[in-house]
Amino acid sequence: MKNTNPIGLFDSGIGGTSIWKEVHTLLPNENSIYLADSKNAPYGLKTKEEIVSLSCKNTEFLLNQNCKLIVVACNTATTNAIKELREKYDVPFIGIEPAIKPAAINSKTHCIGILATKGTLNSELFHKSVMNHPDVTIIEQIGHGLVQLIENGDIESPEIKELLESYLTPMVKKNIDYLVLGCSHYPYLIPQIKKIIPANVQIIDSGEAVAKQTRNILEKNKLLNQTNEIGKQIFYTNSDPEVLKNILNNSYEVVFKNF
Numbered sequence: 001m002k003n004t005n006p007i008g009l010f011d012s013g014i015g016g017t018s019i020w021k022e023v024h025t026l027l028p029n030e031n032s033i034y035l036a037d038s039k040n041a042p043y044g045l046k047t048k049e050e051i052v053s054l055s056c057k058n059t060e061f062l063l064n065q066n067c068k069l070i071v072v073a074c075n076t077a078t079t080n081a082i083k084e085l086r087e088k089y090d091v092p093f094i095g096i097e098p099a100i101k102p103a104a105i106n107s108k109t110h111c112i113g114i115l116a117t118k119g120t121l122n123s124e125l126f127h128k129s130v131m132n133h134p135d136v137t138i139i140e141q142i143g144h145g146l147v148q149l150i151e152n153g154d155i156e157s158p159e160i161k162e163l164l165e166s167y168l169t170p171m172v173k174k175n176i177d178y179l180v181l182g183c184s185h186y187p188y189l190i191p192q193i194k195k196i197i198p199a200n201v202q203i204i205d206s207g208e209a210v211a212k213q214t215r216n217i218l219e220k221n222k223l224l225n226q227t228n229e230i231g232k233q234i235f236y237t238n239s240d241p242e243v244l245k246n247i248l249n250n251s252y253e254v255v256f257k258n259f
Contacts, residue, residue: 003225006031006232007214008067010058013041013151013239014247015185016073019096022207023071023214024233030218031231033065034073035259038239042147043076044117044183051119055081059089061236061259068223071214072096075116075182075206079123092217097129098182099204104133106202107178111137113171116182118142126182139174141167143183150185153243160192168196181205188247 007027009020013036020034035058043051055077062070071094072078072085078095086093098120103112120126121140130138149160171179179201181187187205194203218224225231233252237244241254248254 002066002068003223004031004227005066005068006033006234007069007071008033008035008062008065009071009073010035010037010055010062010077011074011184012043012054012076013038013147013185014237014244015147015150015183015188017235017244017247018187018205019071019073019184019207019210022211024231026211026215027218027225027231029227029229029231030225032233033062033067034233034235035061036235036237036239036244037259038151038237038243041151042117043074044119044142044147046119048080048123051077051080052084055085056088057259059085063089063091067091069094069214069218069221071210073184073210075184076119076123079120079125092221094210094214094217096184096206096210097125098180099206099209100129100133100138100180103178103180103202103204104136104138107136109175109177110135111139111174111176112178112180113139113141113168113176114180114182115141115143115167115186117147120182137174139171139176141171143167143186146189147183147185150188151239151243153246155188156192160189164189164192165196168193172197172201176201178202178204
C-alpha cells in the first residue's frame with residue numbers, strides 16, 4: 001500500500017468533519033477522503049444491524065478509493081460496528097468513543113454529563129466504559145433532534161437553543177464539572193453550549209485524541225505520507241452538498257454522489 005494513499009473518514013453526515021479538521025490540522029500532508037452518509041442520518045436511531053450494514057457499505061466505498069486507513073468519525077458507528085469492521089476488512093481502523101475516561105479522572109465534583117445519541121448510549125462498548133468509573137456519577141442525556149438540525153444547517157436556530165437548554169440545565173443543577181460530547185456533530189454546538197453552562201464546566205470531545213491516534217497508527221504501520229506538499233482533500237455526500245460546503249467554509253471540493 002502506498003504512503004500517498006488517502007486516509008478515509010466516514011460519518012452519518014457532516015458531523016465527522018469536526019474529527020477531520022483535527023486530523024488535517026495534525027497531519028496536513030496527508031490526502032483524505034471524507035464520506036458523509038447524510039441520507040441515512042442519524043445513525044443513533046437505527047438498530048445495531050442497520051448501523052453495521054451502513055458502516056460496511058461506507059468502508060467499501062472508501063476502500064475502493066484506495067484508502068490506507070479508515071477513521072470511523074461517528075460515535076454510534078464506532079460503538080456498534082467497529083468490532084465487525086476490524087474482523088471483516090484488512091485495513092487499520094480508528095474509532096471514536098465518548099471521552100469518559102479523562103472527564104471521570106479529572107472531575108472534582110465526581111459528577112459528569114454525557115450528551116450523545118441513543119445508539120451510542122445503548123451500546124455495549126459505552127456501558128463497558130461507564131462501568132470502569134463506579135466512583136463517578138455519570139448523567140446520560142440523549143440529544144434528541146440535534147443531529148437532524150445540524151444536518152439541515154440550523155446550528156444557530158432557536159430550536160437548537162431550546163433543546164440544549166432542556167438537556168443541559170438538569171446536568172448543571174446536579175453539579176457536573178465536565179460535559180462530554182458523545183457525537184461528532186456536537187462540537188459544532190460548542191458556542192451555543194457555552195452560553196448555557198457555567199464557565200467552570202469543561203467541555204470535552206474526542207477530536208484531538210482521534211487525530212493523535214491516527215498519527216500513531218500511521219507511524220506504526222509505516223504509512224505516513226512523507227511528501228512536503230499539503231494533501232488533497234475530497235468530500236463526498238449523498239445529500240445537499242451546500243450544507244457540507246458551508247460547514248467547510250467553501251474551502252474544499254465537495255462531490256455529490258448517490259452511494
